Amino acid sequence: MDVLKGKRIALGVSGGIAAYKAAELLRLMQRSGAEVSVIMTAGAKQFVTPLTFEALSGNPVYHEIFEEGAGRMEHIASASKADLLMVAPLTANTLAKMAQGLADDPVSITYSAFSGPVLVAPAMNDQMWAHSAVRDNIRTLKARGVTVVPPESGELACGAIGPGRLAELDTILDAVKSRLAQSIDYKGKRVLVTAGPTREPIDPVRFISNHSSGKMGYAIADKARLRGAEVTLISGPTALAPPAGVRLLSCERVAEMRDLVLKNITDCDVLVMTAAVGDFAPREIEKEKIKKRGEATLTLEMTQTPDILKEVSTLEEKPFVVGFAAESENILQSALEKQERKKLDMIVANDISAPGIGFQSDDNQVTLISGPDEQETWPRMLKVEIADRLLDRILPSLKAPLGMVPGRERPL
Numbered sequence: 001m002d003v004l005k006g007k008r009i010a011l012g013v014s015g016g017i018a019a020y021k022a023a024e025l026l027r028l029m030q031r032s033g034a035e036v037s038v039i040m041t042a043g044a045k046q047f048v049t050p051l052t053f054e055a056l057s058g059n060p061v062y063h064e065i066f067e068e069g070a071g072r073m074e075h076i077a078s079a080s081k082a083d084l085l086m087v088a089p090l091t092a093n094t095l096a097k098m099a100q101g102l103a104d105d106p107v108s109i110t111y112s113a114f115s116g117p118v119l120v121a122p123a124m125n126d127q128m129w130a131h132s133a134v135r136d137n138i139r140t141l142k143a144r145g146v147t148v149v150p151p152e153s154g155e156l157a158c159g160a161i162g163p164g165r166l167a168e169l170d171t172i173l174d175a176v177k178s179r180l181a182q183s184i185d186y187k188g189k190r191v192l193v194t195a196g197p198t199r200e201p202i203d204p205v206r207f208i209s210n211h212s213s214g215k216m217g218y219a220i221a222d223k224a225r226l227r228g229a230e231v232t233l234i235s236g237p238t239a240l241a242p243p244a245g246v247r248l249l250s251c252e253r254v255a256e257m258r259d260l261v262l263k264n265i266t267d268c269d270v271l272v273m274t275a276a277v278g279d280f281a282p283r284e285i286e287k288e289k290i291k292k293r294g295e296a297t298l299t300l301e302m303t304q305t306p307d308i309l310k311e312v313s314t315l316e317e318k319p320f321v322v323g324f325a326a327e328s329e330n331i332l333q334s335a336l337e338k339q340e341r342k343k344l345d346m347i348v349a350n351d352i353s354a355p356g357i358g359f360q361s362d363d364n365q366v367t368l369i370s371g372p373d374e375q376e377t378w379p380r381m382l383k384v385e386i387a388d389r390l391l392d393r394i395l396p397s398l399k400a401p402l403g404m405v406p407g408r409e410r411p412l
């Protein structure tokens with residue numbers, strides 16, 4: 001069955017020379033059974049009229065923000081209910097607006113109000129495509145989980161030859177289909193993710209923590225939700241906005257995180273532990289702020305915090321468990337030992353000593369370990385891309401016949 005059948009697609013068109021190709025794209029999606037509604041920038045209207053898209057789609061076209069009439073909010077509402085928002089062609093200008101969060105035309109407004117899967121197909125002059133501002137904006141969108149169908153090389157409308165042509169329509173259609181297929185492959189699955197650092201108080205104003213930004217766990221939570229899962233995110237303190245549609249449970253101390261994990265683990269299918277859980281905490285929390293009293297040093301006595309993964313490993317009934325190992329030496333060996341010791345189904349190892357990746361960064365370079373002979377080292381990529389790839393690798397283990405995961409007794 002065609003994945004596009006019965007799907008609602010919001011097709012944003014911005015003002016590039018390839019705008020006319022959006023009409024054919026619309027027809028292709030309709031032929032596959034999709035219901036398409038079109039959104040246009042003022043620039044797009046310089047190339048194709050709204051009437052063309054209205055006639056082809058059979059739906060009103062949202063092309064004017066300040067249009068009179070009661071219907072205009074409905075256009076926004078119906079676009080926001082779409083199964084997928086795509087922008088094809090995407091101009092450098094609309095790309096910049098999307099990256100920056102500007103909302104001053106129908107396409108950028110819809111994007112800023114949309115929480116479902118987004119796909120863009122940029123098309124522009126080869127010099128524009130190569131410009132560092134455009135590269136940065138593309139990266140920003142990718143880091144947010146937007147699927148980018150890159151332009152192809154060839155003769156451009158301006159006469160130049162190089163990358164910039166809108167991708168072939170069949171290529172865009174295939175990308176739409178796989179994005180939609182992906183958007184339901186976790187339907188019915190419950191995913192529990194831990195993220196961020198933990199924070200152990202020393203006194204009322206100080207704490208011990210680590211550099212974890214939470215980006216990896218938030219990316220997994222967001223991607224799992226976009227793929228149809230019911231997601232609970234247990235997060236230590238981060239500066240990140242909670243992903244839309246995800247149940248967020250906030251905590252600070254390891255003991256709090258442990259309690260939340262154990263409370264929520266019983267009815268989940270997958271547990272992904274990305275949180276950088278502190279190993280030690282001060283034995284005593286001072287009631288008053290510790291003051292300088294003339295001593296040159298301060299000694300804090302630390303005790304081990306609860307080992308969440310170890311506790312999870314001893315549970316009789318447990319979900320598919322994925323751990324993360326942030327190591328600075330003997331990366332793979334340490335990760336493998338941790339996987340065996342904590343009985344993890346998978347472990348993702350990364351080298352936190354490598355510059356430019358890991359903590360705080362949008363990128364990472366990891367090795368996925370499922371067993372002593374099952375290791376995959378992935379190239380450096382965005383954390384959102386790692387999230388998707390990891391979810392791809394986990395999924396087959398959740399799709400066992402008769403609802404059983406191989407090697408596990410509990411029916412899913």
Ligand SMILES: Cc1cc2nc3c(=O)[nH]c(=O)nc-3n(C[C@H](O)[C@H](O)[C@H](O)COP(=O)(O)O)c2cc1C
Nearest residue numbers: 014015016017041043044091092093094123124125
């Ligand atoms: C003939 C012509 C063709 C253009 N083609 C493109 C294009 O392919 N890609 C692009 O990014 N901008 C292109 N532009 C520039 C955009 O139209 C311009 O940046 C405009 O502000 C885009 O507005 P919008 O993004 O709101 O639609 C073209 C301009 C003209 C006059």
